[in-house]
Amino acid sequence: MGSCIKTGCSLLRLSQTLGLCTSRRASTAGGIKKTTQLKNLLASPQLSFLMEAHSGLSARIVEEAGFSGIWGSGLAISAQLGVRDSNEASWTQVLEVVEFMADATDIPILLDADTGYGNFNNARRLVRKLEDRGVAGCCIEDKCFPKTNSLLDGRVQPLADAQEFALKIKACKDHQKDPDFCVVARVEAFIAGWGVDMALERAQIYREAGADAVLIHSKRSDPSEIEAFMAKWKNKGPVVIVPTKYHTTPTSKFQELGISTVIWANHNMRASVTAMQNVSRQIMKDQSLVNIETQVASVKEVFRLQRDEELKAAEDRYLPKK
Template sequence: MSVETTRVHTQDFSTATSSALHQLLHSPELTFLMEAHDALSAAIAEESGFPGLWASGLSIASSLGYRDANEASWTQVVEVVERMADVTHIPILVDGDSGFGNFNNARLAALKLYQRGASGICLEDKGFPKLNSFVGDKHPLADVKEFSGRLRAVKDTVPEHRFCLIARTEALIAGYDEQEALSRAHAYAEAGADAILIHSRKGTADEVLSFARAWKNRLPLIIVPTKYYRTPVAAYRQASISTVIWANHAMRASVRAMGQVCRRILSEESVAGIEPDVATLEEVFKLMRYDELANAEGRYLPETSASA
């Protein structure tokens, strides 16, 4: 990767991207974060114009061949996020699951993510190991005081102005009512969260929009409309929601596209037919800045003699 885009993850860099994420969360305009699960998908999302990235736990786990059940370790997630930060210039909000354990695991993961270029972490109020919110019906929640301790540990470890901390409540996912979700969100705000993510597995946005009205913008509110994707974004703007995360769509698109291409190549015993449907090598080279490498060779390599 180019010298210009490769990051030495200093505090100054992480502080700058954290500030950018903070501005996005507090912007009067609705913000959209795009899922990424590796360096390539991160570069594509930035080139497409998204102002920030969501390092999805589901998508990263899937790309590593794991299930979204804390099968991938936090150190593996950190390594993936580091590569994403190396090739982009926009803030990365990392899906930190439930913190990979207790308060100590959560603060260690947050510190390493900050050191490797992440702009913030989102922690959900489940125990360890957690299970993807859309799988099965068993989603026990963490004790409020214990989870608040995880949040405070992260805040005390990574200074507030350098890293954003998002608290995600799974109360609605676990079958509790709005009041329980609100109670937890208020407790997490007291513990130092910079924003609240309210999650739902319903096919409509009704319970999320109801929560938004009751929340009254105490902190920026983030949503993930994976299941209620038919809701017009105008409804989110009207509800003063801060940020929408498109949480797994690049990964899902790649699964479908790669499957189709593999089956066609096997069936047709040729790649001639699929060439119009895949990126050219030139597109890949442009995205990965091969031009910068050529320019660098001209600056740093000695000229080859004519007799060589």
């Protein structure tokens, strides 16, 4: 009997925990769904920003910093798993990470979904699974699977057939359940060494296939390729950029060009790498915590980010009093 009671309590607490997660995953800000938030953000005439996160904790930090949306970076997620950004992490492993991110936050997540992890069938299945987990949208790039990171030097960057990729976008849009779920088509023509005309042609095809926005990627140290594209694009739809390489360009310039959204794509992951390297080296050198303890977040702050107070209040409400 005692075992059954314990089991029943465990199941009750599990159902309550799952209910809490589902509630947060489906929660809205100001009564607006996460998918609608992202769609409005992409369509806004004002320049918007997405900040990179790669875990539930980093996603919560991004939200607390005041960002309106999160970029679920493929590079950052693979890096924190200790593998390369070459589809070495399976799509289900990425899905597990982004589910924790969605549960931890009330702002929309745009997932960097690489090439959709295969053909149209893989991509449309991914969309359904992302919707189930409260992810607001995905960004799919027109490369071949497995992908090669766009910022690697001296690597061949083969692109997918444009018509096939457009049909992949169409399959995603046709099979989403929520009409506001966003699919962003990432154009890699500049990364592959092709010119602005090819970038424009591909962007137009993807837009006609139903893409909610196009992401124009460039690894030049200046925004000249982006400027050339925007001059000919004529505001046919929202344009997203990732200015990792041309980071010295004033943000006001992006507003002038008519850019919809800027993604700060990998900086939380890179910041954490530097911090962990420095802390580990210092502790190894000192064989002591005396020079470190005041330089890192307190355990109390970690508990706050984990929302321990909510659990404490729930325990007071749901656990029997002795």
